[in-house]
Amino acid sequence: MRIGILTSGGDCPGLNAVIRGVVLKGTTAYGLDFVGIRDGWRGVVDGDFFPLSRHDVKGLSKVGGTILGTSRTNPYEGPRGGAENIARTLEDAGIDGILAIGGEGTLAAADRLWKDGINVLGVPKTIDNDLRATDYSFGFDTAVNIATDAMDRLRTTGDSHQRCMVAEVMGRHVGWIALHAGVAAGAHVICIPEVPMSIDEICRQVTSAHDRGRAPLVVVSEGFTITGMDEAHSHKGLDAFNRPRLGGIGELIAPEIERITGIETRATVLGHIQRGGSPSAFDRVLATRLGLHAADALVDGAWGQMVAMRGTDIVRVQFDEALGELNTVPLYRYEEAAALFG
Amino acid sequence: MRIGILTSGGDCPGLNAVIRGVVLKGTTAYGLDFVGIRDGWRGVVDGDFFPLSRHDVKGLSKVGGTILGTSRTNPYEGPRGGAENIARTLEDAGIDGILAIGGEGTLAAADRLWKDGINVLGVPKTIDNDLRATDYSFGFDTAVNIATDAMDRLRTTGDSHQRCMVAEVMGRHVGWIALHAGVAAGAHVICIPEVPMSIDEICRQVTSAHDRGRAPLVVVSEGFTITGMDEAHSHKGLDAFNRPRLGGIGELIAPEIERITGIETRATVLGHIQRGGSPSAFDRVLATRLGLHAADALVDGAWGQMVAMRGTDIVRVQFDEALGELNTVPLYRYEEAAALFG
Amino acid sequence: MRIGILTSGGDCPGLNAVIRGVVLKGTTAYGLDFVGIRDGWRGVVDGDFFPLSRHDVKGLSKVGGTILGTSRTNPYEGPRGGAENIARTLEDAGIDGILAIGGEGTLAAADRLWKDGINVLGVPKTIDNDLRATDYSFGFDTAVNIATDAMDRLRTTGDSHQRCMVAEVMGRHVGWIALHAGVAAGAHVICIPEVPMSIDEICRQVTSAHDRGRAPLVVVSEGFTITGMDEAHSHKGLDAFNRPRLGGIGELIAPEIERITGIETRATVLGHIQRGGSPSAFDRVLATRLGLHAADALVDGAWGQMVAMRGTDIVRVQFDEALGELNTVPLYRYEEAAALFG
Amino acid sequence: MRIGILTSGGDCPGLNAVIRGVVLKGTTAYGLDFVGIRDGWRGVVDGDFFPLSRHDVKGLSKVGGTILGTSRTNPYEGPRGGAENIARTLEDAGIDGILAIGGEGTLAAADRLWKDGINVLGVPKTIDNDLRATDYSFGFDTAVNIATDAMDRLRTTGDSHQRCMVAEVMGRHVGWIALHAGVAAGAHVICIPEVPMSIDEICRQVTSAHDRGRAPLVVVSEGFTITGMDEAHSHKGLDAFNRPRLGGIGELIAPEIERITGIETRATVLGHIQRGGSPSAFDRVLATRLGLHAADALVDGAWGQMVAMRGTDIVRVQFDEALGELNTVPLYRYEEAAALFG
Known part of the structure; x- marks a missing residue:
């Protein structure tokens, strides 16, 4: 099985650790074949792919940013965009599914593409921690x-x-x-x-x-x-x-x-x-674990889902669950802190 | 109500943030009166107390170690030790209850004292993360x-x-x-x-x-x-x-x-x-929240319990629940990581 | 001999390390008596002094900012300003000389006061490194x-x-x-x-x-x-x-x-x-050494001078030498780096 | 002119910044051609060379260790060692001179090779700061x-x-x-x-x-x-x-x-x-400047010399000057600090 990986939206410490985690486990445990997709959905639309081996991800857990590049392109826009075109582009490259690492906009696009028949698995990325369905997000x-x-x-x-x-x-x-x-x-x-x-x-x-x-x-x-x-x-x-x-x-x-x-x-x-620079140890561990579990989910064909953190566990969540409403600060958390100010 | 605070066992980044949190909320929200206990249970046994006001805890969230000092004294040992002596020592000083911040040994002693009639509330402290009943511990x-x-x-x-x-x-x-x-x-x-x-x-x-x-x-x-x-x-x-x-x-x-x-x-x-130096932001937030919730628990008279982290929430747990068995690394967590080594 | 210490102008990491260095050496090696002056020249003019003992400076080498406070007050302005008034204020407090830690403006005022008969010794402070007469300045x-x-x-x-x-x-x-x-x-x-x-x-x-x-x-x-x-x-x-x-x-x-x-x-x-936070090790060492040598200079009565770094040595320099022209980046240093850009 | 670069002895933060500095300036300002020598003198003896272009040194100023590898091999030992063999090895590879980055042992070997007719330029490297002839050394x-x-x-x-x-x-x-x-x-x-x-x-x-x-x-x-x-x-x-x-x-x-x-x-x-990890800003600047000046010295044919820091300047020094006696802490520097201890 060949999987394309993309990172989309603003950069975030931990993106490279996710990529390393999924590639290491995917190749050694499951024999998956990976290609990097350049600059998020832009690379999907343009068919801008390159081989991504175990060797390419070494030493990445501590490296900030994303080796894949990123953009804010919408995959449904432009003459080569849309589910049908994308399906053809992926098929031409022998890509069976996409691992999309991104925030709300990225996951919404992923959800739509999946409903339009493309195999997409998600990894939530938000430096603001504004996504429901994950206790914390790396970055x-x-x-x-x-x-x-x-x-x-x-x-x-x-x-x-x-x-x-x-x-x-x-x-x-x-x-x-x-x-x-x-x-x-x-x-x-x-x-x-x-x-x-x-x-x-x-x-x-x-x-x-x-x-x-x-x-x-x-x-x-x-x-x-x-x-x-x-x-x-x-x-x-x-x-x-x-x-x-x-x-x-x-x-x-x-x-x-x-x-x-x-x-x-x-x-x-x-x-x-x-948002730049080397991730904290917490973010490296979280991002690596999300990548490792994403490899499992790819092999299970868990399309239309994303991996997420709940307590100390990594779980799978339907795209729908993660979208719609933002993970805002609840009032009790704000009031809890208010005692510090007086 | 007058509360004595102690830190016991090995030092740990975040101890001072707990102290600051409980004193700030306890004094401003509930009008509690605090005294510091020097060097853990040693200070309880010896009656080594000093006033602890809001002013004394300013700027402490980022300061490593403990301003109270710490030791590995067992409160049941020595001529002045044991529940009866301690009860008298506390009564003489007008202390209504103890907030004990410490690890397994400390909490076991706290549990025994509580069963012997002393008002004790606990805050779990372990740099090794080896206590059940809390997802993560500060430090x-x-x-x-x-x-x-x-x-x-x-x-x-x-x-x-x-x-x-x-x-x-x-x-x-x-x-x-x-x-x-x-x-x-x-x-x-x-x-x-x-x-x-x-x-x-x-x-x-x-x-x-x-x-x-x-x-x-x-x-x-x-x-x-x-x-x-x-x-x-x-x-x-x-x-x-x-x-x-x-x-x-x-x-x-x-x-x-x-x-x-x-x-x-x-x-x-x-x-x-x-184990030394300024705590990470994660530990400062966790320790501060434990301190704030400890103030609530003190006012509620939740003796025999400790505050703990579950997911993103702070909860209360009976001493018993936290003791006995260590929070070891489960095999699936070790095997999860093994894919990184090959 | 009683010395007043002031810090003036923008804050800078290392100010506290200078204060610690001069007080430790001044008290233990020479038996000097120190008073802190609050908020730079403002405190001189207002006679805002407080005792400064060895105990007050402990642990300061790593602490950013200045425990003395700082301001941009000009000592020649206001009804209580000017050399005559200041001389009387110092005499009333039994202060024999001033150690002024500051930048160009501070040192210019120090020079003028010294020429008007006040005992002043200087320590150069500039985060921008813009003072001649010192190879590097702390901060x-x-x-x-x-x-x-x-x-x-x-x-x-x-x-x-x-x-x-x-x-x-x-x-x-x-x-x-x-x-x-x-x-x-x-x-x-x-x-x-x-x-x-x-x-x-x-x-x-x-x-x-x-x-x-x-x-x-x-x-x-x-x-x-x-x-x-x-x-x-x-x-x-x-x-x-x-x-x-x-x-x-x-x-x-x-x-x-x-x-x-x-x-x-x-x-x-x-x-x-x-400009905030804990100083680097280089700045702590430089600032401490300036403080130690300032104690020597105070005992020597080296008024009208400042201590400065030359190579790896600490030397004394007349105020005049340090003032007038800024320590700008020489063209050859800029061109040296230009090879990196292409 | 083709130059081989080697790093020798214990690793030290700043080695890569030297390499980057000399390659960037050497290629863009002087059209020099560089080869990397693997693992110090071991690579000289074994003829273990590889091309080193501007592209290979990008982003290196902040990277710890050395991309060239290092060893403690003595170039005068082994069947392929000695000045004559090395001269032939270098000639075969079209290498006109060596830039040797290392400590006392490395520079002593460089000196001997130079006296035996090999073109060698040195850059001092010592994390302990034990070399005379340079005020400070990177690392x-x-x-x-x-x-x-x-x-x-x-x-x-x-x-x-x-x-x-x-x-x-x-x-x-x-x-x-x-x-x-x-x-x-x-x-x-x-x-x-x-x-x-x-x-x-x-x-x-x-x-x-x-x-x-x-x-x-x-x-x-x-x-x-x-x-x-x-x-x-x-x-x-x-x-x-x-x-x-x-x-x-x-x-x-x-x-x-x-x-x-x-x-x-x-x-x-x-x-x-x-000795590991990313260099401090001071060391990055010092190491980069040494590299830039080494490029000048290579073009000048300043063999038998090393570049060094004096005050805020980079100068050239004969190997002899740097060797022989260690840069020990002078007694007055120790006594200066003693006032801090009491």
């Missing part, structure tokens, strides 16, 4: 470690200058990175998309920390929204002075905090450093 | 990260010199650290207490990796035993040349591998660096 | 390590997406951090204040790297200026589309590169994380 | 960072258990790693080969730290010798109880400290982790 732990380390550094500057430091972390739709990194770094305010807050509430918490002699540390997800702000500010991309705003939410909040509380405030947008 | 993730980082380093030396590198990691009774760090670092042989192996089997795997052009990387738990070796060697602390052996199992295995395979082999015993 | 090595680590991470994202990644690092007037971190991380373009370039030249180098199959990595000092750009763009804070520009130079360059080369480009502004 | 900074990080971790365990922690670091003949890591980590005793001490003096310093309420931290070079110990102990490899000693000096000292002071003491031998 998340690495991102939280990087964000925590950055905030540990910001804290010493805050303490020395008696400043309020604002750190903007990843999370367009869910606040997991902000919640975990905020708890780990001892943040005094945690702003996540699931819990909109007014600027006054943020400032109340900042002032409370300041009054206890602390240099306030605020962590904010990129997808956080401020309630009660003039629509012009939050939605039209203007800052509080009606200037076009180009930066992120962290750069919007910081001057507001300074203006209202009178405490000198600085913002840092962590950005892309959160 | 384990940090240890795995440190061991993985060390093995990443050993690998470059192995590759440059075409040597076999042996890394001995913690784990007297269970092989979790070796298994996770070995998978994360891409080890070619993983030797754990749960799966005794002969030196010939180890050498077969080393040679196989060498024949594939790799510099063999072997990870071995300190509690691993070699099967089929002369009793004099493995049990009487003699090495293969009948010299008294002072080092660990790693230093025993390495010269044997070199002798049998002819491949130059070096051992490194990671030792104490695995 | 610089830490900043370069952090920037290098961040660029290692950005590179994996660049490779996976075939993107050009732009990293903006510190350096308003000099390009040392960009040069060293760029060489260490294998950047393909290094943009520093000392070597203005046109956007076309930058794009030529980006395209050249891209044509060799590399994901171009560009590092740019915050103080870099683009030549040949409409004055409106570079000086009036407008971007290439005449929109007000709020971000840094990195955020200006990135969209220009993408527009001209057609290569998808992303910018990351590393910002404050470069 | 040293990385080793000091790793040892410092390990000691930071040991300290939290020492503090929690009120133990004395002993860390054995590299340094057979010189104590630079122990001195710098000891100062950086705030060690209370530093034991280096240049300054033999009695066990009583060590215990006096340990007890002094303990009496000040500190958990004593002792760093010891592997080549340190204890004065006044029975010859049987220190020279015949017996421990204080006349048992054969297999471990390092750290494992010898620890039980002695515990026996004499009564303070519980634990030893950790850092071993090979100090």
Whole structure:
């Protein structure tokens, strides 16, 4: 059986460890034959394949990014896209099935292709931890470690200058990175998309920390929204002075905090450093295990499913189960942490 | 209500984060009064207490070790030990209950004291991850990260010199650290207490990796035993040349591998660096959450129980459930990883 | 003899190690008496002093920031400022001399105060490495390590997406951090204040790297200026589309590169994380040695001088020597590195 | 001109960065042709060469170890060794000169070969920093960072258990790693080969730290010798109880400290982790610069010389200058640090 492997969407630490895991087990335990697909669905549509042997994956568990390349191509678009064309392209290359490693968009496309008759198995990938059906996804732990380390550094500057430091972390739709990194770094305010807050509430918490002699540390997800702000500010991309705003939410909040509380405030947008580089040990183990179990699932012909983490086990889940609703931070988890801020 | 907090047994990254979590939530949400107990059960027996306020725990989530100190004292020993004496000592100090953070021995003592009428709540602590009733324990993730980082380093030396590198990691009774760090670092042989192996089997795997052009990387738990070796060697602390052996199992295995395979082999015993220093973000979050939930449990009077992690939740578990049998690596987890070695 | 110690200007990893070094040697070897001055010159002017004993500096070599606090106050301003007032304030507190740890502005003020009769000794502090008279200054090595680590991470994202990644690092007037971190991380373009370039030249180098199959990595000092750009763009804070520009130079360059080369480009502004957190071993050793030698210089009454690094030695330098001209990157150092880019 | 590159002796972080630097500049600026020599002098003797292009060195600045392999072969030994044989082997392969990257032994062999008519240029490599003629050598900074990080971790365990922690670091003949890591980590005793001490003096310093309420931290070079110990102990490899000693000096000292002071003491031998893994930014920059300047020296035909660091400059030095005497820690550097211990 010949399997094509692709990685799709934003890169994420652990992608290479999945690839290594599935290729090592697939070749040695089951005699599977693998081809790499370049740049996600783009390579499927274009038939951009190359041989992928055991030798090609050696040493990959600690390497960030993806050796396969990635893109955001939709496999149903373009003159060579669509299930029928793709079926023919795969058949021409002797490929019996696809292992698609990606996030919500990738898995939705995988689901549609599978319903259209293509053999697809999925591995969930989301640095934001926003997929239901898996307790944790690889890349998340690495991102939280990087964000925590950055905030540990910001804290010493805050303490020395008696400043309020604002750190903007990843999370367009869910606040997991902000919640975990905020708890780990001892943040005094945690702003996540699931819990909109007014600027006054943020400032109340900042002032409370300041009054206890602390240099306030605020962590904010990129997808956080401020309630009660003039629509012009939050939605039209203007800052509080009606200037076009180009930066992120962290750069919007910081001057507001300074203006209202009178405490000198600085913002840092962590950005892309959160998703690159060598994965944490947790992510390497999780990604490797997902790859190993994916090899089993390929041999079992478990198409239309994805492998996922539940507790300490790796299980199989129908695509449907993973899609639809995001894995948001439940309110009790946010409130649990609130006791740390006072 | 006044609560005494103690940490007992070997130190572990995350102890301070537990202390911070329980004190912050206990004081701000419930108005509890805390005292620190110095050096584990030793401080209980001696009545060595000191006030522990919110101010004392600030900034602690990232600090390794324990501000309370620790020891391996048994609370039932000595002229001032035993439940009756301890009850009086606690009463004199106005202490209504104890939060005991520790491993199997600590929790067994806590269970006995509770059955003898002392209010005790537990928080499980084991860097080896050897306690049932909690999916993961804080400190384990940090240890795995440190061991993985060390093995990443050993690998470059192995590759440059075409040597076999042996890394001995913690784990007297269970092989979790070796298994996770070995998978994360891409080890070619993983030797754990749960799966005794002969030196010939180890050498077969080393040679196989060498024949594939790799510099063999072997990870071995300190509690691993070699099967089929002369009793004099493995049990009487003699090495293969009948010299008294002072080092660990790693230093025993390495010269044997070199002798049998002819491949130059070096051992490194990671030792104490695995348990010190700042906790990983995962461990800070886990330890903080255990502390927060411990505050709830204290207010609920959930004596005789401990807080624990199940999936992504924090739950309460009877002491009994956690004791007795160790959380060993199940065979299917070991075999799952075996596909990586070939 | 009683000495007041102050830290002034932006915080910097190693400040606490200097304080520890001078207090340990000053107290144990010479019997000096130390007081801490809060928040730089602000504390001198306000007479904001506190006792500083050997006990207060324990464990500080690895702690980022400054336990003394810092500010940008000018000691010659305000009703209580000026040499005469300060002399009286110091006399009232029984302070015989000041150890001022700071950058160009701090040392210029120190020089002026010394010429006005106040006993001042200096320790150079600049994370940018922009002071003449010292080969390296503490904080610089830490900043370069952090920037290098961040660029290692950005590179994996660049490779996976075939993107050009732009990293903006510190350096308003000099390009040392960009040069060293760029060489260490294998950047393909290094943009520093000392070597203005046109956007076309930058794009030529980006395209050249891209044509060799590399994901171009560009590092740019915050103080870099683009030549040949409409004055409106570079000086009036407008971007290439005449929109007000709020971000840094990195955020200006990135969209220009993408527009001209057609290569998808992303910018990351590393910002404050470069100056916080635990110092590197190099910076701890350098800062500690400066502190130890400062104690000798205090006892010698070497007022009007500062301690500095030359080769592997610590020497004394007149304030004058250190001031006036910045330690810029010499052209031969930039050209030396240019061979790496092609 | 065709140049063969070899790395010889123990591996060291930065070797690959040197190789990358010389190949990039040599090919692009001077049109040199490079071949890799496998496993040091072994590959010279055996004529084990392979092409080394610009493409082969991409991304290498951050990669630990050496892609060329290394060995401890003496080029004057064996049937194919000696200057005459080597000259013929090189001529047959069209190799005009050798760039030898190595330590004292390698450079001594290079010197002898050069005096016997072979074109050899050297790059100094010593993780111990034991070569005269270069202020610092690459690999040293990385080793000091790793040892410092390990000691930071040991300290939290020492503090929690009120133990004395002993860390054995590299340094057979010189104590630079122990001195710098000891100062950086705030060690209370530093034991280096240049300054033999009695066990009583060590215990006096340990007890002094303990009496000040500190958990004593002792760093010891592997080549340190204890004065006044029975010859049987220190020279015949017996421990204080006349048992054969297999471990390092750290494992010898620890039980002695515990026996004499009564303070519980634990030893950790850092071993090979100090020399592996990704180089620090400092080492990457230094190694890259040495490589770039080596390309210049090759074109200049500066045979019989090596490139070296002086202050912030890269200079050329005759082999003779670098050999003969080791770069030991001068007494004034040891005494300078002594003020930290008291």
